[in-house]
Amino acid sequence: MEGMEMEVEEAEPTPNPKHSKRFGLKNSIQTNFGDDYVFQIAPKDDLTSMAVSLSTNTVKLYSPATGQYLGELKGHSSTINQISFSGPTTPNVLHSCSSDGTVRAWDTRSFHQVSAVNAGPSQDIFSFSFGGSGDNLLAAGSKSQIFFWDWRTKKQIACLEESHMDDVTQVHFVPDHRNKLVSASVDGLMCMFDTRGSINDDDHLESVINVGTSIGKVGFFGEASQKLWCLTHIETLSVWDWKDARIEVNFDDARLSASDSWALDQVDYFVDCHYSGEGDQLWVIGGTNAGTLGYFSVNYKGKGTIGSPQAVLHGGHTGVVRSVLPLTGMRDGPTHARGIFGWTGGEDGRLCCWMSDESSDVNRSWISKELAIKSPRTRKKSRHHPY
Template sequence: METSASMDVEEQPPSPTPNNLKRFGIKNSIQTNFGDDYVFQIVPKDDWSSMAVSLSTNTVKLYSPLAGQYFGECNGHSATINQILFSGASDPNVLSSCSSDGTIRAWDTRTFQQVSSINAGLSQQVFSFSYGGPGGNLIAAGCKSQILFWDWRNKKQIACLEESHVDDVTQVHFVPDEQSKLISASADGLICTFDTSGNINDDDHLESVINMGTSIAKVGIFGGSSPKLWCLTHIETLGIWDWKDGRNEVTFSDARTLASESWNLDQIDYFVDCHYSREADKLWLIGGTNAGTLGYFPVNYRGVAAIGPAEAILEGGHTDVVRSVLPMSRNHSGFAPSSSNQGVFGWTGGEDGRLCCWFSDDSPQINQSWISSSLVMKSDKTRKKNRHQPY
């Protein structure tokens, strides 16, 4: 059952304010649960007709991104869900999820029923997965110091890389424009690039290694003709690399301090993600406070490296750490709302169990703000969990 109630949202703009700052207000907030559980990740279907939300209850719920309508949920995992991903245009109604229970499961989002499952083995955990490969038929999974590969058509395991990492593989990504290339990242501080053509093995297919020097939480590939890679670590540092030649563009070891000094709100306690606009060729670092306020901080990695003043602020929706941000922009074209998404900027989910929908501050619909009045009180046991552990 999803509930909501009305309340006022105070607007308290920070000062000084950059000329291009945009503030966003709450349009809609959904309470996803009635316990001490919270939101992990939000991902959209290709056509934006639905979005999937993974919860710490080992459940995935589906909602309408525009109306916030609850569609249903997928149940089956017996441990933490570490990543969710829609299969894409080839199979638009299939959602996949991986878990610490050692499985990758596929769900039909029309019936919310499981349609297939891959098991990584006894005592194994799956922290990340990606679809790709030279023929588009591979699933790669980041596990305990291993990267496993299956052919998703017959669920047959075809390779295991076990010499490149010595700790949990927290991220695997097939490169969008070069599907034979796989990038992995690990708690051992290494980022590896592999060629997945032919018979995949550690000796012949490892192409490059980048050493971040500390446990890696999340990586992303961005850029146009000169593709880059951003990397967020578990100690909240940010690195920008040229992934093809392993060259470090810049490392912000004091990223939290730089972001905190770029606005006059509470200090930045953690980073949620990075967001890249292909149209503007611009990268933002998304930082948050423990009270639930978010800021988009532009990252300059060319010339004089800098983290600039916040260009977007999302405030007044969450009361705890934010785990996921979903901008409502199919082309990643920045902050401007369009008629196709009715002025919705995006959705966020956090450890308060809330999903918050944000409108631009210049949208007439912002005056219709409403938010759940039912807060989630977290137990001491849950509070002691390390936010940075992805598994």
């Protein structure tokens, strides 16, 4: 990529600099030149490509190692709410769901759609997950409903209508328990289902957890994936033991706790949580409206605390960040991608690549010439609807 050099701001002091590392911007890609957003970045299993969903209802593919543009997937007629690569048996297949009511499968070599299921034109699909025997059971969250299809036949086999009263923002099969499904909703409830047999609301709902406010994102972590983290639309964080339906810690003031642990601007929102089995470490990723990110360590045992950021990503984005893809620690990554900490994408339409190799020149960034041309329109800095 032909580019121009630009200085990145020097690190500002943090309350605990010994445990905080600042990462340099290696590369920045402008995915578009309008007011379009990056929604999500999803990695291929072997990290040879990454998919990026955009607010143009398209998915673009890039190389995580070089940032090279590989192609795009077009077909959805409304907002793409989730993307995910398939497992090792079909590594070149990407799945996506959309507010157009469909879950689609794409061949990322030919950039063509290969199959799809349709819940109907009036059904937004906010999330999906594959599980069950052979991972052939597809669950999808919609408007107060959870749909189930047999992916082999594309036949709808169940629809749960009584467990939630509002949009189902998340569905996830438990990684180590492929017949267990958790759903989360704007109604503030998380429901756990056993999906074996003929699925229905009465016989297969095992437990209900009341978080008390609209749920944005959940994820599993810990030994045997027994723990569950939950981020809400009012930016609170809680940790649960889903087997016992028991709360372990609740951070009602998570943003304040994170803001108090660094010397930068206040934390305005949370993007995601990441977990490392090495050291049993959970991080919550918080961001500012100006685009700075922090990896804040979470101690979820006992009273629970949110500590100083162990990583700060600063100088790449100019707006809200929507997605973070870490490459460090993900199967060590491909050899040619080592030294890259990860990628981020946001409402400024940018993809930013961050260096983690301390021997590299991390105080400089390379930005394509088009990025020097600023849009004359003023961008709002407010948090947008999350799904």
